Amino acid sequence: MSEPAPLLVAENVTKTLPEGVTLVADIDLTVQGGEFVAITGPSGSGKSSLLYLLGLLDRPSAGRVLLEGRDTAALPPPDLAALRLARLGFVFQFHFLLPEFTALDNVLIPIRRRGALKLPQAQERAHGLLDALGLGAAANKLPEQLSGGMRQRVAVARALANDPVLLLADEPTGNLDTKNAAAVFDIFARLARDEGRAVLVVTHDAELAQRATRRVHLVDGRIVSDERN
Amino acid sequence: MRLILDLARGMLSRRRRQTLVSVLGVALGVAFFIAIASMMRGFQTYFVQQVIDVQPHIVIKDETRSPTPQAAQMALPDGAVSINGVKPVDRIRGIRAAGDKLATLEAIPGVAAAPILTGAALLRYGSRDVSITVTGIDPPRYTRVSNIEKDMLHGRLDDLRSTANGIIIGDGLALRLGVQLGDTVVAISPRGVSLQMKIVGVFHTGLVTLDQSAGYVLLKVNQVLQDRPNVVNQIQMRLTDVTRAEPLAREIEDRFGDRTESWEEQNRNILTVFIIQNAIMYSVTGAILLVAAFGIYNIISTVVFEKTRDIAILKSLGFTEGDVQRLFLVQGLIAGFLGAALGCLIGQLMIEGLAQVRFHTETPAGTDRFLLARDWRIYAIAAFFAVASAALAAVIPARRAARLDPVQIVRGAA
Numbered sequence: 001m002s003e004p005a006p007l008l009v010a011e012n013v014t015k016t017l018p019e020g021v022t023l024v025a026d027i028d029l030t031v032q033g034g035e036f037v038a039i040t041g042p043s044g045s046g047k048s049s050l051l052y053l054l055g056l057l058d059r060p061s062a063g064r065v066l067l068e069g070r071d072t073a074a075l076p077p078p079d080l081a082a083l084r085l086a087r088l089g090f091v092f093q094f095h096f097l098l099p100e101f102t103a104l105d106n107v108l109i110p111i112r113r114r115g116a117l118k119l120p121q122a123q124e125r126a127h128g129l130l131d132a133l134g135l136g137a138a139a140n141k142l143p144e145q146l147s148g149g150m151r152q153r154v155a156v157a158r159a160l161a162n163d164p165v166l167l168l169a170d171e172p173t174g175n176l177d178t179k180n181a182a183a184v185f186d187i188f189a190r191l192a193r194d195e196g197r198a199v200l201v202v203t204h205d206a207e208l209a210q211r212a213t214r215r216v217h218l219v220d221g222r223i224v225s226d227e228r229n
Numbered sequence: 230m231r232l233i234l235d236l237a238r239g240m241l242s243r244r245r246r247q248t249l250v251s252v253l254g255v256a257l258g259v260a261f262f263i264a265i266a267s268m269m270r271g272f273q274t275y276f277v278q279q280v281i282d283v284q285p286h287i288v289i290k291d292e293t294r295s296p297t298p299q300a301a302q303m304a305l306p307d308g309a310v311s312i313n314g315v316k317p318v319d320r321i322r323g324i325r326a327a328g329d330k331l332a333t334l335e336a337i338p339g340v341a342a343a344p345i346l347t348g349a350a351l352l353r354y355g356s357r358d359v360s361i362t363v364t365g366i367d368p369p370r371y372t373r374v375s376n377i378e379k380d381m382l383h384g385r386l387d388d389l390r391s392t393a394n395g396i397i398i399g400d401g402l403a404l405r406l407g408v409q410l411g412d413t414v415v416a417i418s419p420r421g422v423s424l425q426m427k428i429v430g431v432f433h434t435g436l437v438t439l440d441q442s443a444g445y446v447l448l449k450v451n452q453v454l455q456d457r458p459n460v461v462n463q464i465q466m467r468l469t470d471v472t473r474a475e476p477l478a479r480e481i482e483d484r485f486g487d488r489t490e491s492w493e494e495q496n497r498n499i500l501t502v503f504i505i506q507n508a509i510m511y512s513v514t515g516a517i518l519l520v521a522a523f524g525i526y527n528i529i530s531t532v533v534f535e536k537t538r539d540i541a542i543l544k545s546l547g548f549t550e551g552d553v554q555r556l557f558l559v560q561g562l563i564a565g566f567l568g569a570a571l572g573c574l575i576g577q578l579m580i581e582g583l584a585q586v587r588f589h590t591e592t593p594a595g596t597d598r599f600l601l602a603r604d605w606r607i608y609a610i611a612a613f614f615a616v617a618s619a620a621l622a623a624v625i626p627a628r629r630a631a632r633l634d635p636v637q638i639v640r641g642a643a
Contacts, residue, residue, distance in 0.1 A: 048640065057545055058636045078549045085547025092639055096542040100239035110546045112232040158546070170639065 005069030006030045007165060007198050008054060012063035015049055023049040024221040027063070033165065036192035036199045038209035041218035047202040048170050050218065054200060055088055055168040056080045068165070085114050089159030093171035096155060097143040103130060103154045104139040110161040129157040133187065149180030156187060167191060169201045173208060185211045233552065237559040240532055240539075251528045252567045254521035255615050259572020262514035262611045264579040269510055270602035273503050280496055283434060285374050285465035286474045288495070289481060290488045291324045323460035324487055331464060334481070339469040341373035346448055346462050348455040352398075353415040354406045361402060361442045363416065365451025374467040377432055377445070383410045384430030389447050397430035399440035416444075420456040514611075518618050525564050526622040529557055533630040540630055541638035554631035561623020562616065569612035576611065 013027040024046040031037055039047045052058040054065060056072055064073040067083060075083070084090075097106045107126040111117055117125060130139050133153045143151055152172060159167055169188065173181030185201075185208050192199045192213065201212065209215050217225040241248050301310050324330065327344055334342040346365040351358050368386040372378050378386055382400060389395045396416070398408075408414060410428055417423040426446070434440055452458050468474055474491035482489040493500060533540070540553055548556075583599045 052636045052639070055545070057639075078551070081544070081547045081549040081552075083547075084545065088547075090542075090545040092542070092545075094538075096538055098236075098239070098539050098542070100243050101236075105235075105239075109232065109236070109543075113546065113548060113552070162547075 005066070007033045007068060009066040010054060010063065011066070013050075013053055013060045013065060014062040015046075015053055015058065016061045022221055024053065024218075027053075027223060029054075029216065029223070029226075031166075031198045031200065033198050034192055034196045036189055036211075036213045037201070038212035038215045039200060039202045039218060040204065040206065040209050040215060043204070045218040046221035047204075047218055049221075051168055051170050051200060051202050055090060055166075056084055057090075085110060086162055087165050089161070089164035089167045091152070091155050091159045091167070091169040091172045093174040097151055097158070099143050102140050102142055103135060103146065103157075106143070106154060107158045107161050110158060114162050116162075126157070126161065129160055130154070133157050149176055149183065152176060152180070152184055153187070156184065160191070165197060167197055167199045169199070171202055171204070173203065173205065181205070181208060188212075230555075233555050233559055236556055237563060240536065240556075241560050241563060244528065244532065247528050247531070248564060251521065251524035251564050252571060254524040255518070255565060255568025255619060256571035256575055258514060258517035258521045259569055259611045259615045260575035260579055261517055262510075262614070263573065263576025263607055264583065265510050265514065266607045266611070267576075267580050267601045267603065268583065268599050269506055270604060270607065271600035273506075274602055275600040276499070280492055281471050282376055283436060283439075284492050284495065286468045286471055286492050287466040287478045287481070288490050289324065289330070289464040289466070289485065290490070291322050291462040292488045293486060294482070294488050323457065323462050324464060327461035327464065330485055334464065334466060337477075339473075340466055340477075341370075341468075342464055342466045343367060343370035343374040344448060344461040344464055345371075346451045346455060346457065346460060348451060348457075348462075349419055350444070350454060351417045352402070352406060352444065353417065354408050354412070357406050359402060359405050359442065361398075361444050363396075363418075363444050363446055363451055363454065365446055365448040365455075367448050371445075371465075374465045377434070380432045380434045382431045382433050386430070386445070388429040389445070392427055392429045394424055394426045394450055395429035395446070396426040397432060397445040398428060399443055400431050400433045401437065401441035402444070403428070403431050405441065416454060418454045418456065422454050422456050424450070424454055515614075518614055521568065521615070522618040522622040525561050525619050526625065528564065529561050529623045530626040530629075532560065533557060533626045536630075537633060537638050540633050541635035544633075544635040545639070550631040553633075554627045557627035557630050558620065558623050561619045561627070564623075565616040565619025568619065569615040572615060573608050573612060576608070 008029075008031040010027050010029040014025050015023040017023065027050060039050060041047050049058070053060050056065065056067070059073070064071055066072065067087060072080065072083065097103070098109070101109070104123070104126050107129055108122055111122040111125060112119070127136070127139060130136055133156060135150060135153055135157065138146055138150055138154070143154070146154065152175075156172075159169075167188070173184050176184065188199045188201060189211055191197050203209055212229075214226070214228045216223055299310075299312050299315065301312060331342050331344055334340055344367060348363055348365075349360060350363045351360050366386075366389075368389055372386055381397075384397065386397065389397065396414070403409065406414065408428055410431060413425055413427050415423055416426050430445075432440070446454070448461070452460060468477070471492070475493050478489045478491040478494070481487075543553060543556075580601055580603065584601055586599055588597045
């Protein structure tokens with residue numbers, strides 16, 4: 001029996017803007033389920049760009065990204081969207097919750113968009129996710145009624161809505177104080193360790209990066225070091 | 230999809246005031262269209278109804294549409310023939326073989342036909358002379374093609390048959406002559422025939438030309454008066470289905486050769502005015518809806534601009550371009566539907582308001598108020614145009630939203 005395909009593989013991924021600026025170059029990276037990877041590097045080193053490429057939000061100019069053994073380079077945009085919906089979860093620096101909707105509704109949006117669950121089950125699942133992140137009491141509050149840390153946890157719950165195999169976070173703690181930042185990182189660590197998901201986090205905070213199981217350091221768009229604990 | 234609807238509703242409810250303004254814009258456009266269309270349609274329908282009511286639906290005349298072709302023209306159909314100084318044959322005018330034609334026409338189901346001889350005459354009573362048009366009729370047949378019977382103030386059409394040399398005149402004419410029912414007047418025709426006639430009936434149609442200068446006598450009496458024995462110069466027809474008038478008129482003309490006019494042809498100038506009226510109405514309300522559409526375009530554009538982050542997050546969550554486009558299109562449609570519904574309501578109220586207006590003028594047509602058409606199709610047209618223009622206005626910003634690149638937005642925000 002052949003080994004199962006790695007969760008995420010980047011082969012020679014290069015992204016060059018039309019103006020000629022190279023954001024990332026020749027990235028080779030393999031991520032397995034259960035890994036908690038911190039992508040670090042100075043500002044402008046291409047961390048976020050790499051994350052968007054790995055998260056199928058952007059297409060590489062050269063090279064390819066394989067998700068669960070599937071080459072995504074040739075997929076049309078709707079198929080990429082379907083993959084993002086079902087297999088990936090995103091958390092951004094700013095929480096990016098829809099301000100008109102309650103925490104619960106925000107978590108419900110991706111579940112309802114996927115349409116695999118009926119509404120009662122979907123609501124049950126959303127409640128379960130919020131409860132697991134300690135937000136049970138905030139379910140029916142609007143984002144503006146929540147603190148920054150709570151909002152970011154709602155965003156994490158939303159990223160987990162469709163049970164993704166890969167969670168991608170772009171400076172998720174950039175706007176949080178140390179305590180809240182540590183709490184969010186603990187959640188990520190737990191998701192990787194206990195639930196077997198792969199977690200990719202872009203951060204410039206070296207201390208927080210220490211909590212990851214693997215650290216990929218980027219300088220000028222290239223991987224300069226890749227260490228595991 | 231329910232989710233898209235919920236998202237659209239959530240986004241719109243956040244900008245309630247702006248949404249309200251653009252909804253009101255659409256509503257006013259719809260309402261004005263409904264009110265104006267109702268007035269115009271009402272008047273036009275009333276007018277056509279009057280025409281159909283008073284006039285015969287088809288008239289066959291004792292003339293041809295174009296002069297009879299000359300022998301030289303028939304011999305050289307493609308030649309450049311010029312004929313000067315043609316002298317028409319002095320034949321007796323009138324519809325030839327009118328009896329046979331009448332029989333043919335009356336055999337068509339849903340058609341009533343009546344022979345008529347019209348001619349000018351001078352009515353003299355004492356020292357007053359009034360020139361009128363005398364129509365010679367056959368009462369039982371004529372009642373089937375005309376509603377004059379129901380306009381009779383005194384007497385009946387049949388009284389023509391029971392009185393020798395009876396005449397029925399309009400009330401305006403009676404006033405001008407100063408005569409009453411039972412008086413005897415003298416009728417003098419251009420051919421010099423003069424007859425003593427007894428007034429056996431008075432009618433009032435509301436049409437000044439008829440009421441002041443028309444008289445009805447028996448066909449035979451008019452043939453004597455005009456000195457045209459056995460001549461019929463018109464056949465008037467009435468149909469159960471007025472929409473058949475024009476094609477039937479063409480068919481008759483092709484068959485008989487006599488000039489045949491439908492009521493549509495006889496009133497073409499007015500019906501053309503209606504078309505222009507309608508065009509003006511559609512352009513005015515179209516302009517109102519255009520302004521309303523700009524309002525919708527504006528609000529959707531603003532929402533798209535303000536929601537770029539939300540668009541990015543929705544896309545990163547796995548929403549396709551199509552989803553995003555639908556999301557904003559639906560918002561435009563919601564504004565369109567709300568505007569259409571509200572507009573129908575306001576339009577209804579405006580119609581009810583207009584229905585209360587009284588002009589306090591005594592018009593011959595007998596109407597002192599707006600003639601309003603209460604037709605659901607007017608509402609349907611208005612609502613359709615409102616929703617369509619809303620959709621059109623929303624498409625442009627919705628497409629722009631769909632094409633936004635989430636990476637650029639997230640990068641810009643971070």
